[in-house]
Amino acid sequence: MHWVYLGIATVFEIVFALCANASKGFTRLWASILTLVIGAGGTFFLSLALVTVDVGVGYAIWTGLGSVGIVLLAATLFKERLDWRKMLGIAIVVVGVVGLELTGAGS
Template sequence: MNWVYLGAAILFEVGGTTMLKLSNGFARLQWAIPALALYAVSFFALSLALRRIAIGVAYAIWSGIGIVLLAGIGAVYFQETLSWEKLFFIALILVGVVGLNLAGGH
């Protein structure tokens, strides 16, 4: 169940960050307020995951997968560029996340 909480924390954080982008620096409250709510839910879910998952592993997975998902969202929905260099370093983040899991961090 702890991994489900971590997955939920990741998804809510990605949603919150996407809405934060849409809020245009908190100028659009219709996006800023839900962004804050999603961040609150994300942190709550992360706190539940931390009951059984090591903090370093949980945070690395939470932030690493969030980075990967948000890079994709940025490219698809916000027309942000993903150069080969950026893709390479995003792949390294994924390798690190997988490595942490394979190292028995759970």
């Protein structure tokens, strides 16, 4: 169940970053409120996952997959450039996350 919680926390992390972008430096009320609520939700689900997953592994997976999701969505939604260097970085992060998961930490 801890991997489900970590997956939910990762989705919250991605939405959190997109909401933070939409808040324009916390100058837009509803986007700012949503940013805080979503951030709290992500932290809550991360804390549930960390009951059984090692904190270093759980946090690294959460931020790593969140970063990959944010880069890919930003390229899609905001037309940010996705060149070979970003794709290489994404591949390295994914390999690292898989490596961490294979350590069996918290299984």
